[in-house]
Amino acid sequence: MLFLAIILFPITHFTIFVPATIVVGALYILYQKFTGISLSQVRGPENPSFWVGHLAEFFQGQSGHVDLKWAKEFGGVVRIKGPFGQDRLMISDAKALQYVYQIGGYDFPKSPERRALSRSLADLGPGWAEGDIHKRQRRVLAPAFGAPEVKALLPPVRRCVHKLVAKWKQLVTEAPNGEAVLNAPKWLGLTTLETMGEAAFDYRFGALDGEDNPLIDVYNNFPALLFGSPSKWDVFVQAFTGWLPMPVIDFYYDYFPSSRLNVARENGKVATQVSRDLIEAKAIGKHEGMGGRDVLSLVVKANMSKNGKARLSEGEVLAQMRTLMLAGSETTSKTMTWFFFELAKHPDVQTRLREEIRAQEKIIALRGDTDFGVEDYDDMPYLKVVVKEGLRMYPPIPNAFRMTGKDDVIPLSKPLKTATGEYISELPVPKGVRIITSIPAYNQDPDIWGPDAHVFNPERWFDETEKRASVGVYSNLYVTSTRKETLDPIDTLLTDSLSFSGGVRFCPGYKFALVQLNTFLVELVRNFEFSPTEDLKRIRMESCLVVVPTLEGEVEKGAQMPLKVTLAPQDGDFP
Numbered sequence: 313m314l315f316l317a318i319i320l321f322p323i324t325h326f327t328i329f330v331p332a333t334i335v336v337g338a339l340y341i342l343y344q345k346f347t348g349i350s351l352s353q354v355r356g357p358e359n360p361s362f363w364v365g366h367l368a369e370f371f372q373g374q375s376g377h378v379d380l381k382w383a384k385e386f387g388g389v390v391r392i393k394g395p396f397g398q399d400r401l402m403i404s405d406a407k408a409l410q411y412v413y414q415i416g417g418y419d420f421p422k423s424p425e426r427r428a429l430s431r432s433l434a435d436l437g438p439g440w441a442e443g444d445i446h447k448r449q450r451r452v453l454a455p456a457f458g459a460p461e462v463k464a465l466l467p468p469v470r471r472c473v474h475k476l477v478a479k480w481k482q483l484v485t486e487a488p489n490g491e492a493v494l495n496a497p498k499w500l501g502l503t504t505l506e507t508m509g510e511a512a513f514d515y516r517f518g519a520l521d522g523e524d525n526p527l528i529d530v531y532n533n534f535p536a537l538l539f540g541s542p543s544k545w546d547v548f549v550q551a552f553t554g555w556l557p558m559p560v561i562d563f564y565y566d567y568f569p570s571s572r573l574n575v576a577r578e579n580g581k582v583a584t585q586v587s588r589d590l591i592e593a594k595a596i597g598k599h600e601g602m603g604g605r606d607v608l609s610l611v612v613k614a615n616m617s618k619n620g621k622a623r624l625s626e627g628e629v630l631a632q633m634r635t636l637m638l639a640g641s642e643t644t645s646k647t648m649t650w651f652f653f654e655l656a657k658h659p660d661v662q663t664r665l666r667e668e669i670r671a672q673e674k675i676i677a678l679r680g681d682t683d684f685g686v687e688d689y690d691d692m693p694y695l696k697v698v699v700k701e702g703l704r705m706y707p708p709i710p711n712a713f714r715m716t717g718k719d720d721v722i723p724l725s726k727p728l729k730t731a732t733g734e735y736i737s738e739l740p741v742p743k744g745v746r747i748i749t750s751i752p753a754y755n756q757d758p759d760i761w762g763p764d765a766h767v768f769n770p771e772r773w774f775d776e777t778e779k780r781a782s783v784g785v786y787s788n789l790y791v792t793s794t795r796k797e798t799l800d801p802i803d804t805l806l807t808d809s810l811s812f813s814g815g816v817r818f819c820p821g822y823k824f825a826l827v828q829l830n831t832f833l834v835e836l837v838r839n840f841e842f843s844p845t846e847d848l849k850r851i852r853m854e855s856c857l858v859v860v861p862t863l864e865g866e867v868e869k870g871a872q873m874p875l876k877v878t879l880a881p882q883d884g885d886f887p
C-alpha cells in the first residue's frame with residue numbers, strides 16, 4: 313500500500329488538490345452569493361488570507377490567546393474565515409454554547425474533516441461516531457464510569473502516584489542542595505499512562521520503571537509531534553479535506569505521504585495490537601489483578617449484556633480502548649502539568665493546600681488509616697477550589713469543532729452587536745457552517761467570572777453569590793445537562809466550568825479524571841514543594857489538540873515545563 317501511496321502522491325497532489333481547490337473555491341464563492349441566510353452581519357477580524365483565512369492564526373498561535381482577543385473585541389459569537397473566505401463562527405456565548413452542546417446535540421455534528429481526524433486517531437470510536445451509533449457506544453461505556461466503579465479505581469491510581477513520589481524523592485535527595493529541576497510533563501505523562509494502564513485496562517506499561525514498551529514510545533509526545541507548530545500548508549490541507557467526499561478524506565488520512573500522519577498511523581497500529589492482546593488475555597482469564605473492575609473489563613461485560621444491534625462489534629470495542637487511551641492520558645497529564653505551573657507560581661496557594669492536606673492527614677490517622685479516600689477529597693474545600701480553578705484556567709481540550717446540521721437559529725445570552733450597529737438576541741445560521749466553540753473564552757468571560765477572570769484565583773469559588781448568577785443556569789452547562797439530583801461525593805468535586813464539555817458528547821471519563829487530579833495533587837503537594845525556574849518565563853501554551861507546555865525557542869523539543877522540586881516542609885516546619 314505504501315508503494316501505491318508513493319506512486320499516487322504526485323497524482324493525488326496535483327490531480328486532486330489543485331483542480332479541486334479551484335473548483336471548490338469557485339463553487340463556494342457562488343454558493344455564498346446565492347444562499348438565503350447570510351452571516352455577513354456577524355462581526356469579526358479582517359481576513360488575513362484567502363487560502364487559510366484565520367485558521368493559521370488560530371492553530372499556530374498559543375492556545376486560547378486569539379480566542380480571548382476576538383471574544384473581547386467582538387463578543388460571544390465571532391465570524392472568522394476559513395479557506396476561500398469561508399465563514400466560520402467562534403462561539404463563547406453561554407446560551408449559544410448551551411444550544412450547540414445540549415439542545416442541538418446531534419444537530420451540530422462534527423465536520424467531516426474532524427470526524428476523519430478522529431477516525432485516524434482512534435478509529436470508529438465515539439470521537440468519530442454520530443447519532444444512533446454514538447448513543448450506542450456511549451451506552452456501553454457508561455457503566456464503567458459510574459461513581460462506585462470510579463471509586464474502585466482509586467487504589468491503582470494511588471499506587472502509581474506513590475511510585476512517582478518514590479522516584480522524585482530519590483532524585484531530590486540526590487540533587488545538589490536537595491533541589492532537583494524536573495520536567496513536569498514528562499513525569500506526569502508517564503505516571504498518567506501508568507494509571508490508565510492499571511486502572512483502565514488492568515495492564516502494566518512499566519512506564520515509570522524504564523521498561524521498553526512500544527505503547528510508551530507511540531504515546532510519548534504524540535500530540536506535539538502530530539499537531540505541534542503546523543505550517544500554513546498543514547492548516548490549509550486539514551481544512552480543505554472538509555470539502556472532499558468522505559472516502560477521499562479517509563484515503564488522505566490512511567495513505568497520503570506525511571511524516572505527521574505517519575505518527576498517527578504508527579500509534580494506531582501499535583495501540584490496536586496491544587488492545588487486541590489485552591482483550592484476548594481477558595478472555596482467557598489473564599490480567600485479573602483488578603478482579604474485573606477495570607474499565608476495559610466493565611466495557612466488555614456491558615457489551616456482552618447487550619443484544620443484537622445494541623452490541624458493539626469487535627472493531628468498535630478496540631476503538632473504545634484507543635479512544636480511552638488517548639482521551640484519558642493526554643488530557644489528565646497536561647491538565648495536571650498546568651496545575652503545578654500555577655502552584656509553583658503561587659507559593660501561598662501551595663502552602664494553604666499543604667496545610668489542609670496535613671489537617672486531613674490527622675483525621676485519617678485518627679481513624680487508623682494512612683491513605684486518602686474520595687470522601688477525604690470531598691472534605692477538603694480548598695483542594696476542591698484549586699482543582700476547579702485549574703480546570704477553568706487550563707481546559708486541556710480548548711475547542712470543539714462542529715457544524716450546523718440544518719438551517720438553525722442560535723439563541724444568545726448577551727445581545728450581540730452586528731456589523732450595522734444593531735443588537736440581536738438570536739442568530740440565524742445556514743446549514744453547513746463550521747463552528748468552533750471556545751472553552752477558554754467561555755471559562756474566562758469577565759461577565760461570568762468577574763474582571764479578574766484571567767487570573768488564577770481559587771478563592772473565587774468560595775464566593776457563591778458572585779456574578780455567575782448573571783447567566784443563570786448557563787454558567788453551569790455540564791451539571792444542568794445531566795444530573796443535579798444524583799449528587800455523589802465524586803460529583804461534588806465537579807467543576808462548574810466547561811472544561812469537561814457538555815451535552816451528548818460530555819466527557820464520560822470526568823469522574824475518573826477528578827480522582828486522578830485530586831490524588832496527584834494531594835500526594836505530590838504532601839511530599840514536595842514546587843517553585844518556578846527561569847525557563848518558565850518562556851512557557852508557551854502549544855495548541856496540539858490538547859494544550860501542551862513548550863518553551864519559546866525550543867518548541868521542537870516537545871512538552872517541557874522545568875520546575876524546581878524540593879522536599880515539602882513537614883508539620884513542625886510550617887511558619
Ligand code: HEM
Binds near residue numbers: 438640643817
Ligand atoms: C482533565 C481531564 C479531562 C478533561 C478536561 C476532558 C475533557 C473532555 C472534553 C472537553 C471532551 C469533549 C470533546 C468534544 O466535545 O469533542 C472529552 C471527551 C471524551 N473524554 Fe475526556 N477529558 C478528561 C479526561 C478523560 C479521561 C480520564 C477519560 C477516560 C478514561 C476520558 C474519556 C473521554 C472520551 C471517551 C471522550 C469522547 C466522548 C464522545 O465523543 O462522546 N476523558 N473529554
